[in-house]
Amino acid sequence: MLKILESTDAMKVETLVVTVFGQPGLGKSTLANGAEAPLTLDFDRGSHRAGNRQRTVLMDAWVDVEELLGKHRPLLDGQQTLVLDTIGRCLDILSLDIIGKNPKHGAPGSGLSLQGWGALKSGFAAFVVGVRALGKDLVLVAHDKEEKDGDNRIIRPDIQGGSYGLVTQISDLMGYLSMQGGARTLNFSPTDASVGKNPCGWNPWRVPDVEQRPRFLADLIAEAKGKLSALSGEAALLSAQVEEWRAKIEASIKPADLTALLPGAKGLVPIVQAQVRTLLGARVRVLGLHFDAASGAYGAVAAQPAPPPAPAVPVERETQGGAVAYCDHAEARPHIARSKTGRKIVCPTCIMEVTAADLRQPASA
Amino acid sequence: MLRVSVTMLNSFRLLMTEDWMDAARFDAEVRGERAPTRQMRLGSAIHAILENPTAHAVGDLDAPGEYCATVDGEEFVFPREIIEPCLAVVELGGVAECKAALDYDIDGEQVTVVGKADRLVGNSVIEYKSKWGRFDVKDYAAALQWRYYLRLFRAARVRYHVFVIAEDEGGEDFDAAYALRSIEPFDFFPYPGLAADCERWVRAFTVYAHAHQLEPWLRSSHEAEEVSA
Numbered sequence: 001m002l003k004i005l006e007s008t009d010a011m012k013v014e015t016l017v018v019t020v021f022g023q024p025g026l027g028k029s030t031l032a033n034g035a036e037a038p039l040t041l042d043f044d045r046g047s048h049r050a051g052n053r054q055r056t057v058l059m060d061a062w063v064d065v066e067e068l069l070g071k072h073r074p075l076l077d078g079q080q081t082l083v084l085d086t087i088g089r090c091l092d093i094l095s096l097d098i099i100g101k102n103p104k105h106g107a108p109g110s111g112l113s114l115q116g117w118g119a120l121k122s123g124f125a126a127f128v129v130g131v132r133a134l135g136k137d138l139v140l141v142a143h144d145k146e147e148k149d150g151d152n153r154i155i156r157p158d159i160q161g162g163s164y165g166l167v168t169q170i171s172d173l174m175g176y177l178s179m180q181g182g183a184r185t186l187n188f189s190p191t192d193a194s195v196g197k198n199p200c201g202w203n204p205w206r207v208p209d210v211e212q213r214p215r216f217l218a219d220l221i222a223e224a225k226g227k228l229s230a231l232s233g234e235a236a237l238l239s240a241q242v243e244e245w246r247a248k249i250e251a252s253i254k255p256a257d258l259t260a261l262l263p264g265a266k267g268l269v270p271i272v273q274a275q276v277r278t279l280l281g282a283r284v285r286v287l288g289l290h291f292d293a294a295s296g297a298y299g300a301v302a303a304q305p306a307p308p309p310a311p312a313v314p315v316e317r318e319t320q321g322g323a324v325a326y327c328d329h330a331e332a333r334p335h336i337a338r339s340k341t342g343r344k345i346v347c348p349t350c351i352m353e354v355t356a357a358d359l360r361q362p363a364s365a
Numbered sequence: 366m367l368r369v370s371v372t373m374l375n376s377f378r379l380l381m382t383e384d385w386m387d388a389a390r391f392d393a394e395v396r397g398e399r400a401p402t403r404q405m406r407l408g409s410a411i412h413a414i415l416e417n418p419t420a421h422a423v424g425d426l427d428a429p430g431e432y433c434a435t436v437d438g439e440e441f442v443f444p445r446e447i448i449e450p451c452l453a454v455v456e457l458g459g460v461a462e463c464k465a466a467l468d469y470d471i472d473g474e475q476v477t478v479v480g481k482a483d484r485l486v487g488n489s490v491i492e493y494k495s496k497w498g499r500f501d502v503k504d505y506a507a508a509l510q511w512r513y514y515l516r517l518f519r520a521a522r523v524r525y526h527v528f529v530i531a532e533d534e535g536g537e538d539f540d541a542a543y544a545l546r547s548i549e550p551f552d553f554f555p556y557p558g559l560a561a562d563c564e565r566w567v568r569a570f571t572v573y574a575h576a577h578q579l580e581p582w583l584r585s586s587h588e589a590e591e592v593s594a
Contacts, residue, residue, distance in 0.1 A: 152382060156503075165502040169551040189556035195506060199522070199554035231521050235487030239458060242487075246460075270519040275460035275485050 011236075013228040015132045016221055017170050019087070019197075021142040021157035022177030026184060027051065028085075030210050031177065032139045035081035036218040041065065043089035052210045055079070059090070062097035069130055081221075082131055087140040091163050094123055117162050124163065128170050137221055140167060144176070144194075155194040173197055173224055177207065200227045238272055245276045249283045255298035258283065262296070367583040369570060371480035371513040377570045378509050388577065395579045401437065408495040410434035410441035411528065412483075414448055415455055415493060416462075447545040451528050454548055455493065459486030465517040469564060471571045478567060480510075480517050488521040490514045493528070500529040500549055509566060511553040516563050523553045 018035075020028050029050035032038065040047050040056040047056045057075070059065060068075065076082075084090045098119045099106040105116030112120060131138055142157035155176060159167050168174065174197035175188040184207040188198035200223065208216055245265075252258045258280065265276050284291065289298045376394055379386040393399045401409070413434040414421040423442070424430040432448045434441055463485045469476045484491040492510070505511070511523040529546040574583055 162501075165500065165549070168502045168506070169549065189558060190506065191558070195503075196556070197552075197554065198556040199552070201555055201557060203557050231488065234521065235489060237487075239487040242460065270465065270517075271485055271488055271490075274463040274465045274482075274518055278460045278463045 011229070011232040013225045013232065015135060015137050016172045016224055016228075017128065017132075017138045017140065018217070018221060018224075019140040019142060019157060019167060019171040019174040020177055020186070020217075021144050021155075021174075023144055026177050026179065027207070027210075028141045028177055029083075031186070031207060031217055032083040032085060032141050034210065034213075034215050034217040035083065035137065035139050035221060036215070037078060037080040038083050038139070039076065039079040039081070040083040040085050041068070041090070042085055043093060044086050047085060052214055059093065062094050065090075065094075065127065069127075069134075073134075076134065076136065079136065081137040081139055081218075083139045083141060085141040087142050087157070087167060088159050091120065091124065091160055094127075095120055095160075098123060112161075120163055121166050124166060125170070139217070140171065142167075152192060154192070157195075168195070168197070171197055172199065172228070173220075175205075180204070183207075199231070200224050238269070241268070241272050242275045242279075245272075246279055249276070249279045252283060253287070255287075255289050255300060258287075258289065259297040366475045366477070367571065367574060367580065368477045368479060369567070369574075369583055371478060371510055371517070374478065374513065374566055374570055375509045377573065378507075378566065381569070382507075392577055392579060395574075396582050403439075404497045406436040406439060407441060407497065407530075409436045411443065411448075411451070411495045411530075412493065414443065415451060418448065418452055443543060447528075447530065447543055450545055450548060451493075451526075454526050454550070456484055456486050456491050459484050459491070463518070467513075467517050469567045471568050474571065476567055476571050478513060478517065478563075480513055482514055482518065485518060485520070490518055490520045490523045492523060492525050494525060496527050496529045498531065500527060500547065502549070502551055505551070506553070509563075512559060512563055515553070515555045515559060521554070524550065525552075526550050 020031055022028050027050075029040070029047060030052055032040070033050055033052040033054050038054045040050075040054060041059050042056050043059045045058065047053060057064070057068065095106070095112055095116070096108070098116055099108060099112065102116075102119070104113065105119050106112040128138065140157075142159055144155050145158035146153050146155050148154075155178075157164065157167065157174075173188055174195065175186045176194040176196055177184060177186050178194075179185070185204050186207050187194065187204040188196045188200070188202050189204070190196040190198070205220070210216075213219075245261075248261060249258070252261065261280070265273060265280070268276060284298060288301055290301050291297075292299050373395060376386070376391055380388065380391040390399070411434075413436070414432045418432060421432045421434050423433050430445060432443050432445065461484045462481060464479070464481045466477050466479045469478065482490045483493050490511075492514075494505075505525055505527070511525070514520060514523050527549040529549060530543050531546050532543055574580060
């Protein structure tokens with residue numbers, strides 16, 4: 001059955017993609033093993049070095065991944081998290097598969113072509129969608145790499161070319177594991193020195209010993225799901241609040257109606273207040289009002305002398321059948337558009353507010 | 366009292382971090398002496414179309430063949446193959462073109478940062494960007510725009526939709542001047558230290574503005590345009 005959510009409905013976050021990157025030997029794989037019921041897809045053949053080792057599948061080729069999600073899917077029963085260790089090597093293996101299937105996508109010695117990069121991106125995105133559809137979390141383990149960013153140096157996950165962007169985009173959380181003051185520290189915040197993604201607003205975590213807290217990453221992911229679901233709930237509440245204000249503002253006709261709304265608008269949270277202010281401004285323009293700062297109230301704009309009548313400029317619009325119809329929105333600034341079929345002049349007022357039936361044939365055109 | 370836009374602070378970061386941006390160019394930007402580049406005008410054209418597609422549709426209103434917008438006297442025509450996938454990701458809820466301002470006290474001087482978001486939905490800021498050529502999420506991650514928007518609107522998230530467009534070389538897919546390569550969505554969130562990062566850049570900018578005697582342009586309505594009512 002289709003699950004349709006309105007913009008004002010909260011959405012429960014059920015799966016997450018978490019990227020953990022850092023120097024070799026700091027315990028990235030051990031950290032990943034602390035996720036909820038993990039199954040490690042070992043692309044680097046390094047899982048034997050990890051502490052707290054859990055179920056592991058050795059991956060030699062992309063077909064192993066396809067089979068795991070296909071005919072061997074029962075192996076995933078009871079596993080909540082798939083750990084790709086490392087994501088860099090995983091993408092190398094996917095690249096080889098792409099090149100092997102289509103020579104236009106690159107050559108083994110020279111790497112992916114432009115088309116091949118596109119195929120890598122779409123292939124990996126499809127994999128992530130597939131895993132999420134199974135209700136599983138993904139933990140992407142990556143080595144780190146120092147890169148020039150303008151005049152600065154910044155540490156990022158070591159992931160080839162354009163796929164770094166993809167990993168950044170799909171990751172809900174991205175944390176940098178490093179040694180700080182002699183302690184292993186996991187920082188999700190972006191800093192001048194390293195990238196990160198921190199929707200939970202966490203301070204840097206001191207990573208506990210695996211013996212003391214073997215489910216550290218599972219706890220973080222559970223907390224993140226709760227916080228992201230709460231954010232979605234908050235978003236729904238705020239959206240509903242804005243819609244209520246929209247209705248009140250659109251129902252206001254007199255200056256006093258809008259003035260009466262002002263005290264309530266002052267107490268709104270900034271992001272709702274910004275929306276309400278924009279809606280009020282639009283309504284004020286529609287009603288032709290102004291705000292008097294001295295009295296703190298809206299009032300009617302003093303009547304201006306009527307401008308001289310504009311010359312009646314017929315504005316033409318090509319209809320579907322190719323005939324030309326005319327409107328007389330002389331005040332409208334004609335919008336000139338050129339298509340391959342020739343020159344047309346389109347009246348934006350007509351397009352927005354009247355249908356073709358309202359257009360009239362020119363009396364003396 | 367100074368007034369500075371988020372766009373200007375973003376350019377200031379480029380001055381501080383990128384070799385290609387120099388002080389003469391940045392100062393000219395602040396003084397409003399630099400005309401928008403063609404790519405900026407293209408971006409403005411797409412933005413105008415996405416904001417009000419009906420007003421820019423050419424041909425049959427139910428199935429427009431093209432969309433056209435004029436920016437600074439130049440007419441840009443885009444085929445529906447570019448515009449319609451972009452329209453499909455444009456959020457319909459919330460409120461478009463919302464403005465906000467945030468005051469900083471920089472050593473006793475009030476500096477107001479002003480910004481205008483493409484759209485606010487719930488607790489999120491939504492931004493639409495057009496990108497010509499190669500897309501790299503790193504360019505956006507390093508930028509200041511999302512950081513200030515998180516602060517100005519006290520938002521929980523800034524979501525970007527980047528429309529990656531290239532001038533079409535072969536016309537393989539359709540006979541048009543431009544081709545949509547991809548649409549890239551990604552999010553940024555507040556983090557501990559965000560407020561301090563934002564204040565640090567305002568402070569650095571203020572020192573620079575005084576040293577380069579840019580105050581007259583930061584007090585005028587020109588600079589405040591982004592949030593003018």
